[in-house]
Amino acid sequence: MAQQTLANYLKTIRDTLDATLNLRFFPSELVERQTHPEIEFQDNAKLLMKPLIISKSDQEKCLVEASINSVRVSIAIKKNQDIEVLLTHMLERFLALRADKFYIMRKKPAHENYDFSFLITDEHLMKFKKEELINFILEFIQGIDKEINDMKLAIINQTRIAAAFFTNALANNPI
Amino acid sequence: MQSSQAQVNRILPGISSFAWNRDCSKIAICPTNQEIWIFKTNSTADISKWERIQVLREHLNPVSSLDWHPLTNLLLSSSTDRGVIVWEESKDVQGLKPQLAVVKETKANIDAAWNHKGTKFCVGAASGNVFIGSFSEANNFWVGRATGKKVLHKSSVVSVRFDPQSGRVVASGSTDGTCQITTCFISGIDDSNNQGPFGSINTFGETLIKFQAQGWVNTVSFSSDANIFAYATHDCELNFIDVSKAAQKVKEKPEKVLYKGNPFLNCLFVNETTFIACGFDKVPFVFKKTASGWQFSKYLDDGINKVKEQQITSGSFDNAQAFFKRSETERASGVKLDDDVSIREMATKHQNYINCLKIYAGNAAKPQVISTSDINGFINYWDLQSL
Numbered sequence: 001m002a003q004q005t006l007a008n009y010l011k012t013i014r015d016t017l018d019a020t021l022n023l024r025f026f027p028s029e030l031v032e033r034q035t036h037p038e039i040e041f042q043d044n045a046k047l048l049m050k051p052l053i054i055s056k057s058d059q060e061k062c063l064v065e066a067s068i069n070s071v072r073v074s075i076a077i078k079k080n081q082d083i084e085v086l087l088t089h090m091l092e093r094f095l096a097l098r099a100d101k102f103y104i105m106r107k108k109p110a111h112e113n114y115d116f117s118f119l120i121t122d123e124h125l126m127k128f129k130k131e132e133l134i135n136f137i138l139e140f141i142q143g144i145d146k147e148i149n150d151m152k153l154a155i156i157n158q159t160r161i162a163a164a165f166f167t168n169a170l171a172n173n174p175i
Numbered sequence: 176m177q178s179s180q181a182q183v184n185r186i187l188p189g190i191s192s193f194a195w196n197r198d199c200s201k202i203a204i205c206p207t208n209q210e211i212w213i214f215k216t217n218s219t220a221d222i223s224k225w226e227r228i229q230v231l232r233e234h235l236n237p238v239s240s241l242d243w244h245p246l247t248n249l250l251l252s253s254s255t256d257r258g259v260i261v262w263e264e265s266k267d268v269q270g271l272k273p274q275l276a277v278v279k280e281t282k283a284n285i286d287a288a289w290n291h292k293g294t295k296f297c298v299g300a301a302s303g304n305v306f307i308g309s310f311s312e313a314n315n316f317w318v319g320r321a322t323g324k325k326v327l328h329k330s331s332v333v334s335v336r337f338d339p340q341s342g343r344v345v346a347s348g349s350t351d352g353t354c355q356i357t358t359c360f361i362s363g364i365d366d367s368n369n370q371g372p373f374g375s376i377n378t379f380g381e382t383l384i385k386f387q388a389q390g391w392v393n394t395v396s397f398s399s400d401a402n403i404f405a406y407a408t409h410d411c412e413l414n415f416i417d418v419s420k421a422a423q424k425v426k427e428k429p430e431k432v433l434y435k436g437n438p439f440l441n442c443l444f445v446n447e448t449t450f451i452a453c454g455f456d457k458v459p460f461v462f463k464k465t466a467s468g469w470q471f472s473k474y475l476d477d478g479i480n481k482v483k484e485q486q487i488t489s490g491s492f493d494n495a496q497a498f499f500k501r502s503e504t505e506r507a508s509g510v511k512l513d514d515d516v517s518i519r520e521m522a523t524k525h526q527n528y529i530n531c532l533k534i535y536a537g538n539a540a541k542p543q544v545i546s547t548s549d550i551n552g553f554i555n556y557w558d559l560q561s562l
Contacts (some may be wrong), residue, residue, distance in 0.1 A: 010516045018518065022409070022437050022455040024530070025191060025207075027255040027283035029331050033236050035255070046330040047350055068350065068391065099447065126189055126207070126550045129527065131520045138512055146331045 009056040010138050013064075016052055017073070017134045020066035023122040037070035037121050062141070063114060070121045072106070073137060074114035077144055083155065087148050088115050104133065116144070184223045186212075186552035192531050193548050194241035194250065199535060200458055201228075203250055205238040207550070211252055211262075213271060220546075220556055222537075229270040233260055240287045245538070247293035249274075253284035259298055259308065261317050278306045278319035280507045287334050290342035291539065294364050298344045299332030305347045307359045307379075322357050323380035329353075334394045340371025340401040344383065344422075348392030356383045356421055371401040372419045384426045386414065393454065398444040399540040406437040407452055412464065415450075415469050432462065432469045441532035445542055447560050451475070453532055453547055457525040459557055475557045478523040525549045 028034045028042055038047045043088055047068045055061035059078040064071065079085045092115055099105040106117035120133060190342060202225070203213045211231040217224055236256035243250045250262040259278045262271040282301035289296050298319055310320035319328075320452040322345070330351035338344050343365050350355045358373075358381045369375065388404040390410035397404055402419040414429040420443045421427075437455035444450055450469070453459040453558065458476040464471055474480070520526075527549040535556055537543035548554045 007513060007516055010512070012517055014516065019437070022528070024440070025239075026331070027236075027239075027285070027301055027304075029282055032282050033256055035237075044330075125527070129520065131518045134518045135512060137515060138518075143510065 007058070007144070009054065009062075010141065011139070012054050013062050014138060016054060016064050017071070017137065018130070020049065020064055020071050021125065021130050021133065023069050023071065023120070023125055025122050026069040035069070037119065038067035039065050039072045040072045040119065051093055063111065065110075070119060072110050073118040073120070074110050075116045075118075075141055075144075076114045077116075077141075077148065079154075083152055084148060087151050087155075091144070091148065092116065103127075104136075116140075134155060167171065184221065184553075185555075186222060189550045189552045190531065190548040190554070191550065192238060193533060193554070194243040195535060195546070195548075196243050196250075197245040197248060203231075203241050203243060203252075205241060205252075206552075207235045208237055209254065209256070211238055211241065212249075220554075222554060230237055231262065231271060231273075233273050234258060236283070237393045239283070239285050242288050242296075244289040244293035247289075249289075249293060250287060251287050251289055251296050253287035253298055255280065255283035255285070255301075257283060259284055259287060259296075259306075259317075259319060261296075275316035276308060276319065278308060279321070280304065280306065285331055287331050288336055290337040291339050292342065292368065295342065295359075295361060297335045297337060297347075297359070299347055299349075301331040302326060303328035303330055303332060303349065303351070305332055305335055305357065307345065309360065309361055309364055321380075322359060327355060327357065327382070334392065334406075336395050336397055338371060338373050338397050338401040339399050341365065341368040341374045341376070343368065344373045346369040346395045346397065346404060346406075348395040348406050350391040352388045352390060352392065352408075354384075354386040354388060354392045354395060356404070356418065357381065358383060373401060373422050376422055382470060383424055384418070384421050386416070386429060388412070388414070390497075393438055393440050394442050394452075396444055396450075398441045398447050400447060403444065403447060405442060405444070405450060407442055407454070409438045411436065411438055413439070413442075413450075413452065413469070430468055432471070434460065434462075434471050434509040436460070437528075440528070440530060441536070441547075443532060443542065443545065445559055445562060449559075451532075451545065451559075453529040455528045457521070457523040457528060457549070459529070459532075459545070459547065461562060476524050479521050481522040483522045524555045525553060527551045548558045 049066040051065040061076050063074040096107045099107045104118045106119045110117040189207045191205045195205045202214045213229040214225040215228050234254040238254045240253045253259045257280045259276045261274040261276050265272040278298040286299040298306040303320045306319035308317050311318045328349035332347045332349045334348040336346050343360045345359045346356050357375045358378045360377045388408040390408045393407045404416045404418040413432040416429045417427045439452040440454035442452035448464040450462040458474045458479045461472045463472040529547045531548045534542040535544040535546040
């Protein structure tokens, strides 16, 4: 059942992105001789679409904000325990440092409650295929959960071993 | 540069707009930047055999639209640097030479088009104005003036077209979600153009009819007899209107056609009962008028129904994804999307969205072969004889 909801969640994101990633080159209406991602500046309400939130649970959600020449996708992942909050924060930092390699990664999440943001402009659509971008974001959402789970298990494992060493030392037993 | 161009069957880095000259012996291409490249086609459609003969570097910002008129042989280019240039083929200098054109736009020009005789042009601008340009004999340059003191649209005008019979009205589609037909009669130029339903118009800057759409209007088009008008919006609707009585300000109800797919960016009437539109779906759609109204007929490219053999992944990001796939052993258990979740690429001729559509063979009244370009620099040709 849980798997099923993840698939539905991803499918909805896929269809939303498919409909919103129809971007074109668009010069600014307010500043002459300039082109900027309208969604980042938000200075012209006519060129923005209504933002959409796709949520799987209270914590897991995806915000898609579209405009005529750029789309911003923000992702929040579930954080039930303190250790998950810590891990997400570290991962966020790790990715922010490497954001240039991801091309569409935004160095800072666009909103406070979200962990990761992507910014896709019409120039990215020139470089990458639309399908490629969508699949990347879906893989990212699916992968990030797994990654944090794996790291959490690894940490628990390590602390267990460390605790064993520690108690062994206390008991003065040879290892 | 020339030799590297000749190797590939596409224009690098891409095409944002293009225009053919009268006999398709030359093509003007904007390679997504401020330059305009003129190619000699050597009467072949194969891009790898084309020869670049001139690079026009007058614009300062990316060129948004090109239109080469078949009768006057003048190339019109509009750019987001606020400028419009009319290029003429001169006798003393080889190639094209710019003529001065003055358009008092303050932001950017997005779309430009000639009228049927090549005597005046219209420019859609980011400020919401539509400019009508004509040649001023006294000053020896082209002057564009806005259709009125008041700005016509509340947002950018992304598509402008004259009516193909008289050129006395101009249709404009804008991102404010409206579409207008405005008069633009200029005495001295349009006096002899009195055919079609708008042939009796003699005012300037008067809005005849205005249509309200739910989303951005992406493209507008007249049929060759100027009786049918169509506009496509970003919420995937096509609207056909009978405008034969629009000159008397009689507003007919638009006939709405819904279709499955993504928005259109360009459209064209083949004849009064056949209509072609293309855009973000990578294939041209054909619409036909039947007894019950306009209906989707078929795709010009069958590839859209066929999934491409090679599955598309986020391949371009492989290096960046090293984070997820740290080792060979983990790669096996790495992230893989389910087949029904991931999006599949279709085997269409265009690999990216179609951004420009121009007639290749035939004329505006009877197009026989059309050509479409995508942002990756490919041009494809579609035969319309069988429609």
